[in-house]
Amino acid sequence: MPNEYLPQKAVVESIIKETLDTKTFTLRLVDKFERRLRYKPGQFLMLSLPGYGEAPFTFASCPKKDGRFEISVRRVGSLTEALHNLKERDIVGVRGPYGNWFPLDKLKKKDILFIAGGCGIAPLRSLIQYVLKNKRDYGKIEVIYGCRSPKDIFYKEEMKAWEQSKNSAVHLTVDEPDAAWGGACGVVCVLLPKIKVNPKTTMVFLCGPSVMVKFAIRDIVKLGFKEQNIYASLERYMKCGIGKCGHCYVKGKYVCTDGPNFSYAQMKKLGIES
Numbered sequence: 001m002p003n004e005y006l007p008q009k010a011v012v013e014s015i016i017k018e019t020l021d022t023k024t025f026t027l028r029l030v031d032k033f034e035r036r037l038r039y040k041p042g043q044f045l046m047l048s049l050p051g052y053g054e055a056p057f058t059f060a061s062c063p064k065k066d067g068r069f070e071i072s073v074r075r076v077g078s079l080t081e082a083l084h085n086l087k088e089r090d091i092v093g094v095r096g097p098y099g100n101w102f103p104l105d106k107l108k109k110k111d112i113l114f115i116a117g118g119c120g121i122a123p124l125r126s127l128i129q130y131v132l133k134n135k136r137d138y139g140k141i142e143v144i145y146g147c148r149s150p151k152d153i154f155y156k157e158e159m160k161a162w163e164q165s166k167n168s169a170v171h172l173t174v175d176e177p178d179a180a181w182g183g184a185c186g187v188v189c190v191l192l193p194k195i196k197v198n199p200k201t202t203m204v205f206l207c208g209p210s211v212m213v214k215f216a217i218r219d220i221v222k223l224g225f226k227e228q229n230i231y232a233s234l235e236r237y238m239k240c241g242i243g244k245c246g247h248c249y250v251k252g253k254y255v256c257t258d259g260p261n262f263s264y265a266q267m268k269k270l271g272i273e274s
C-alpha cells in the first residue's frame, strides 16, 4: 500500500513578496509523469521542508492546465520562516490535495459575495479566480477585504483586474490608514452597505480571523442572507491532514476531511460559529 504521508517533490518557480510578512510561491510538481495536483478551490495541501516540519496551506490560485499552483505563506514560526528563506528552484515536499472544496455546483448563475480578513483572502482567491475565469456562468461578484493597514493588503495588482471584470466590485477597508489611504476605515462590516447583491439569492464565502467571521456572519444574516448560502473556511490545528491523528476533531467531525469549508448551518450544529 502506498505511504499516505510520503510527500512528492515540488519546485519553487517564483516568489512574490506580498507584504512584510507574507510571500506567494508558485510551485510545480517535479514528477515527470504526474505533473498536476488535481485540486479544487477551497482545498489545502501539506507542505514540508526537511528539518523544519510540515503544515497545511491552502491553494491560493485556481487549478491551471499547466499544473502550476500558488500558496501564500505568512511568516509566524519556524517552518514559515524557513519557507520565506527559499529561493527559486529550491525543492519542497507536498502531499494532497486534502479537505473539501467550495460547493461549485451551488454557485452556477448566482451572485457571490466574498468577505476576507488579512490572509483569509488566500483561499478565497482560488475561488475568485475560478469564477472570474468562467464569468458567464455566474452573476455579480463582490469582494469585501479588510486588513490592518494598507501595507498588509495582498494581491494588490490582481485586484485591479478583478474590479475591471464585468459585473464585479472590490471594496477595501483598513484598521490603521496611512496618509495616502483614501478608502474606508474599520472592520469589514462597515462595507456591507456598499454591496449591491440580492441577499435572498447570493452565496457568501468568508475567511479570516474568527472574530471577523463571527461578526460578519451576524451582520449578513441580519441583512437577509440565507444561512444555507453562507460558507466559511475554518483553520484548526492539523497534523496529518487525512483524518487519522484527531488533532482537528470537533464534535464528530474532522476539520481536515469534513472541512475546512463549512456552511453556517453546519457550523451552528457543530457549535463552531467561529
Ligand SMILES: Cc1cc2nc3c(=O)[nH]c(=O)nc-3n(C[C@H](O)[C@H](O)[C@H](O)COP(=O)(O)OP(=O)(O)OC[C@H]3O[C@@H](n4cnc5c(N)ncnc54)[C@H](O)[C@@H]3O)c2cc1C
Binding pocket: 044, 053, 054, 055, 056, 057, 058, 059, 071, 072, 073, 074, 075, 076, 077, 078, 079, 080, 081, 119, 122, 123, 234, 235, 236, 237, 238, 260
Ligand atoms: C487548513 C489550513 C490552511 C492553512 N492555510 C494557510 C495559508 O494558506 N497560508 C498561511 O500562511 N497559513 C496557513 N495556515 C496556517 C499554517 O498552517 C500555520 O501558520 C503553520 O502551521 C505555521 O507553522 P510554523 O512552524 O511556521 O509556526 P509554528 O511555530 O507552528 O506556530 C507559530 C504560531 O502560529 C500559530 N499557529 C500555527 N498553526 C496554526 C493554526 N492552524 N491555526 C492558528 N494558529 C496557528 C501557533 O499557535 C503559534 O502561535 C493554514 C492552516 C490550516 C489548518
Ligand code: FES
Binding pocket: 237, 238, 239, 240, 241, 242, 243, 244, 245, 246, 247, 248, 249, 254, 255, 256, 257
Ligand atoms: S489533522 Fe489529523 S485528523 Fe485532522
